[in-house]
Amino acid sequence: MANHSLALRHQFDDVEQQKDASTFGMWIFLATEVLFFGGMFCCYTVYRSAYPAAFGHASNHLDLILGAVSTAVLIFSSFTMACAVNSASTGARNALVAFLGITILFAAAFLVIEMSEWRMLYKEGLMPGFNFTYKEFDPGHVQLFFCMYFAMTGLHASHVTIGIGILAIMAFRAWRGAFGPDYFTPIEISGLYWHFVDLVWIFLFPLYYLIARHLQG
Amino acid sequence: MAEHIVTKKQYSYVFGALLLLTFVTTSVGMMDLGRLNVIVALVIAVIKALLVVLFFMHIYWSTKLNKLVVVAGVAWLALLLWLTLTDVLSRGWLPFPGK
Amino acid sequence: MITATVETRDNYLNHEYGVKSWLLTKDHKRIGLLYLAAITFFFFLGGIFATVIRLELLTPPGDLVSAQTYNKLFTLHGVIMVFLFLIPSIPATLGNFLVPLMIGCKDLAFPKINLLSWYIFMAGGACVLYAMLQGGVDTGWTFYVPFSTSYANTYVILTGVGIFISGFASILTGLNFIVTIHRMRAPGLTWFRLPLFIWSMYATSLIQVLGTPVIAVTILLVAVERGFHLGIFDPALGGDPVLFQHLFWFYSHPAVYIMVLPGMGIISEIVSVFTRKKVFGYRFVAFSSVAIAVLGFLVWGHHMFVASQSVYASLVFSFLSFFVAVPSAIKVFNWTATLYKGSISYDTPMLYAFGFIGLFTIGGLTGTFLATLGFDVHVTDTYFVVAHFHYIMVGGTLMAYLGGMHYWWPKMTGRMYPEGWAKLSALVVFLGFNLTFFPQFIMGYLGMPRRYHAYPEEFQVYHVLSTAGASVLAVGYLIPAIYFVWSLRFGKIAPDNPWNASGLEWQTTSPPPPENFEITPVVTYEAYDYSILEEMKVG
Numbered sequence: 001m002a003n004h005s006l007a008l009r010h011q012f013d014d015v016e017q018q019k020d021a022s023t024f025g026m027w028i029f030l031a032t033e034v035l036f037f038g039g040m041f042c043c044y045t046v047y048r049s050a051y052p053a054a055f056g057h058a059s060n061h062l063d064l065i066l067g068a069v070s071t072a073v074l075i076f077s078s079f080t081m082a083c084a085v086n087s088a089s090t091g092a093r094n095a096l097v098a099f100l101g102i103t104i105l106f107a108a109a110f111l112v113i114e115m116s117e118w119r120m121l122y123k124e125g126l127m128p129g130f131n132f133t134y135k136e137f138d139p140g141h142v143q144l145f146f147c148m149y150f151a152m153t154g155l156h157a158s159h160v161t162i163g164i165g166i167l168a169i170m171a172f173r174a175w176r177g178a179f180g181p182d183y184f185t186p187i188e189i190s191g192l193y194w195h196f197v198d199l200v201w202i203f204l205f206p207l208y209y210l211i212a213r214h215l216q217g
Numbered sequence: 218m219a220e221h222i223v224t225k226k227q228y229s230y231v232f233g234a235l236l237l238l239t240f241v242t243t244s245v246g247m248m249d250l251g252r253l254n255v256i257v258a259l260v261i262a263v264i265k266a267l268l269v270v271l272f273f274m275h276i277y278w279s280t281k282l283n284k285l286v287v288v289a290g291v292a293w294l295a296l297l298l299w300l301t302l303t304d305v306l307s308r309g310w311l312p313f314p315g316k
Numbered sequence: 317m318i319t320a321t322v323e324t325r326d327n328y329l330n331h332e333y334g335v336k337s338w339l340l341t342k343d344h345k346r347i348g349l350l351y352l353a354a355i356t357f358f359f360f361l362g363g364i365f366a367t368v369i370r371l372e373l374l375t376p377p378g379d380l381v382s383a384q385t386y387n388k389l390f391t392l393h394g395v396i397m398v399f400l401f402l403i404p405s406i407p408a409t410l411g412n413f414l415v416p417l418m419i420g421c422k423d424l425a426f427p428k429i430n431l432l433s434w435y436i437f438m439a440g441g442a443c444v445l446y447a448m449l450q451g452g453v454d455t456g457w458t459f460y461v462p463f464s465t466s467y468a469n470t471y472v473i474l475t476g477v478g479i480f481i482s483g484f485a486s487i488l489t490g491l492n493f494i495v496t497i498h499r500m501r502a503p504g505l506t507w508f509r510l511p512l513f514i515w516s517m518y519a520t521s522l523i524q525v526l527g528t529p530v531i532a533v534t535i536l537l538v539a540v541e542r543g544f545h546l547g548i549f550d551p552a553l554g555g556d557p558v559l560f561q562h563l564f565w566f567y568s569h570p571a572v573y574i575m576v577l578p579g580m581g582i583i584s585e586i587v588s589v590f591t592r593k594k595v596f597g598y599r600f601v602a603f604s605s606v607a608i609a610v611l612g613f614l615v616w617g618h619h620m621f622v623a624s625q626s627v628y629a630s631l632v633f634s635f636l637s638f639f640v641a642v643p644s645a646i647k648v649f650n651w652t653a654t655l656y657k658g659s660i661s662y663d664t665p666m667l668y669a670f671g672f673i674g675l676f677t678i679g680g681l682t683g684t685f686l687a688t689l690g691f692d693v694h695v696t697d698t699y700f701v702v703a704h705f706h707y708i709m710v711g712g713t714l715m716a717y718l719g720g721m722h723y724w725w726p727k728m729t730g731r732m733y734p735e736g737w738a739k740l741s742a743l744v745v746f747l748g749f750n751l752t753f754f755p756q757f758i759m760g761y762l763g764m765p766r767r768y769h770a771y772p773e774e775f776q777v778y779h780v781l782s783t784a785g786a787s788v789l790a791v792g793y794l795i796p797a798i799y800f801v802w803s804l805r806f807g808k809i810a811p812d813n814p815w816n817a818s819g820l821e822w823q824t825t826s827p828p829p830p831e832n833f834e835i836t837p838v839v840t841y842e843a844y845d846y847s848i849l850e851e852m853k854v855g
């Protein structure tokens with residue numbers, strides 16, 4: 001009970017209400033995130049429907065295997081995040097810290113893979129604004145593909161980075177013993193954020209790596 | 218509202234399913250199935266997303282209100298796409314100059 | 317002195333002192349006042365730009381300022397008024413102050429996030445100010461591509477970043493309100509016992525949360541495209557500039573309802589109190605707020621009738637636009653019906669409410685004119701459109717905002733404003749407003765395009781009238797600015813419930829204590845039930 005009153009902020013009547021409010025607030029925030037990314041998904045859809053052939057050509061310059069591996073890595077980090085929440089709810093402090101650590105590690109691995117892909121594209125002259133030398137099929141619209149690719153994966157990567165920061169703070173607090181079986185809402189809502197980052201990638205992967213490869217018109 | 222605790226074992230089943238679906242969608246992506254490619258890739262993506270939202274994110278056990286928020290987020294995105302495409306896909310339908 | 321009795325009572329203003337106690341406050345009431353200070357500054361800044369615009373337009377040739385400067389003037393006027401004044405105006409000030417009080421809780425669900433939103437807003441505002449001092453921006457508040465991305469030589473990115481940042485302040489306010497209204501209502505305060513102001517804040521918050529992210533990402537794309545010379549919207553690379561407009565208006569049409577819905581909420585409160593009646597058709601008025609929020613998302617294409625949107629899409633958007641008028645009309649009819657056989661008193665807030673109802677009706681009706689495809693093709697980008705939205709944003713929202721400020725001023729400050737001056741200024745505002753903007757309908761209809769700094773002589777008479785009206789309007793805004801400040805020291809001490817209203821905010825002291833209520837209120841009656849006041853006196 002002591003834990004309760006410490007963690008209860010004055011505007012709430014009880015812990016239940018506070019916990020509910022926090023999760024609800026986080027879900028609303030995630031809905032705004034859906035629309036934040038949604039603007040870019042809308043651009044993608046419009047251009048993909050207008051220039052399928054150029055998107056097909058461009059898509060083949062992405063490394064499918066690398067994409068699949070990074071998907072698996074991110075999904076794994078989502079899984080370990082879920083386990084972290086589970087550990088928190090049972091009060092297993094060491095396991096909680098460990099799972100958060102693994103999640104951070106895999107998140108970082110995802111970023112490394114992504115950066116290597118970006119570097120490759122840069123070297124191939126496929127990075128608009130920095131080095132774009134592609135001259136073969138319909139260069140204008142291929143550039144459009146890569147503009148959207150970098151905009152969307154870039155925005156996603158920035159979310160991954162923020163996620164790593166949040167999880168690091170959580171891991172630190174967990175290590176200091178800030179959470180217990182009756183107070184772990186921060187872990188839970190950081191988890192929600194992290195799964196959302198995973199969700200975005202679950203759509204980015206097929207949109208960029210899979211669905212246009214064979215459309216070369 | 219009672220807290221629903223999901224075990225690590227249950228999570229690992231979900232993880233397994235997600236991994237399998239990633240494998241399937243990648244393999245299918247390598248084959249040329251024409252229009253079917255898009256459909257398969259998107260259907261699998263939606264299934265994966267559902268698995269994550271329902272189980273990893275606990276929406277399956279969550280309040281109606283939180284479910285509503287998820288639906289609203291997706292519905293508004295659909296609205297954005299739908300009405301934008303109303304314009305983009307119908308340009309040139311009617312014989313007026315300037316689209 | 318007269319102040320003695322009040323000053324001794326512990327309230328949110330005298331609970332703590334010092335700059336730090338304000339800048340680090342988590343009290344929603346104080347944060348509301350922080351916002352009030354900020355947006356008042358931006359309002360007068362935007363007003364200065366408007367003044368120069370009106371002076372330039374006094375004579376047909378473009379003699380006062382250059383064309384480029386003129387472009388910057390109307391852009392900064394629009395950007396500041398829309399993003400830094402109107403959007404936060406009612407929600408972030410009155411809303412912040414009133415939502416917890418009206419639903420009987422101690423604070424918003426997330427007080428720290430509330431304070432954070434103010435800092436984010438200030439950071440966004442600072443970016444815009446910095447861009448202004450560097451030399452401004454000339455794209456219009458709409459940032460249309462490819463001008464904004466490829467051709468403008470002004471501070472587009474900096475201004476864009478400012479808007480991007482302040483957008484998050486708006487999102488956070490909306491998020492906070494939604495959670496608070498869902499989760500923190502006092503015992504017994506069911507959805508259909510809520511004051512209509514709360515319903516309108518709720519609907520507004522929905523739009524803030526669902527719409528704002530889209531403009532944020534759109535502005536981000538514009539900034540990225542401009543900064544790195546990409547081709548996302550650039551037609552030279554096959555990009556689609558019309559797509560930008562879709563994304564922009566997906567937010568910006570609903571955003572006009574972010575601006576006007578809170579005003580409607582205020583009017584419902586005021587009309588009820590000053591007629592001593594329940595709002596006619598409470599449920600219809602409540603649901604019409606939510607209906608406006610939802611339907612408002614279906615009509616954005618009516619801003620793109622001549623922007624090479626497909627004719628088919630224009631037909632669809634034109635058709636859908638008429639549906640938004642329905643819930644708006646429901647509100648107007650129900651306010652009018654509330655007046656019927658009410659015992660009306662003509663205090664200042666009520667004068668503003670009358671102003672709102674009339675002017676909003678004109679603005680809304682001309683909106684349906686504009687939504688008519690065939691008519692809009694003729695008047696789009698003319699002063700007719702300018703008049704339309706000023707009737708709603710200035711005649712509607714600003715009137716409601718001022719009405720609300722007068723109505724809740726006693727609660728916020730513990731002081732009454734001087735009624736005589738207030739009535740006078742309400743009248744001056746009403747006359748000045750109509751003199752400024754009614755001629756714009758006529759000249760727009762006759763073909764005067766918007767955003768031009770020079771014009772043919774035949775339009776001069778309307779411009780002279782309009783500028784004259786603007787001067788009157790300026791006086792009308794300065795008078796309240798002066799007497800509100802004056803009243804802080806010299807105003808009469810306000811009683812707890814000067815209007816005999818039944819809302820929870822009036823059942824606590826004026827100004828309220830830091831925790832809002834000594835004991836959490838329990839609600840057993842519907843909103844606007846004035847008979848309850850008699851019972852409470854007896855009991």
Ligand code: HEM
Pocket residue numbers: 458571572573575576618619637638640641644679680681682683684686687688692695696697701704705708709713
């Ligand atoms: C009854 C509902 C309304 C309808 C049907 C309506 C319709 C329209 C239409 C069709 C236009 C485009 C005119 C053109 O550019 O040719 C327009 C412009 C505008 N409306 Fe409304 N409107 C309504 C309510 C409002 C409200 C409530 C506000 C503000 C609070 C508002 C603010 C604006 C603004 C700012 C513009 C000009 C945007 C620009 O191009 O800079 N409208 N309206």
Ligand SMILES: [Cu+2]
Pocket residue numbers: 568569572615616618619
């Ligand atoms: Cu509109």
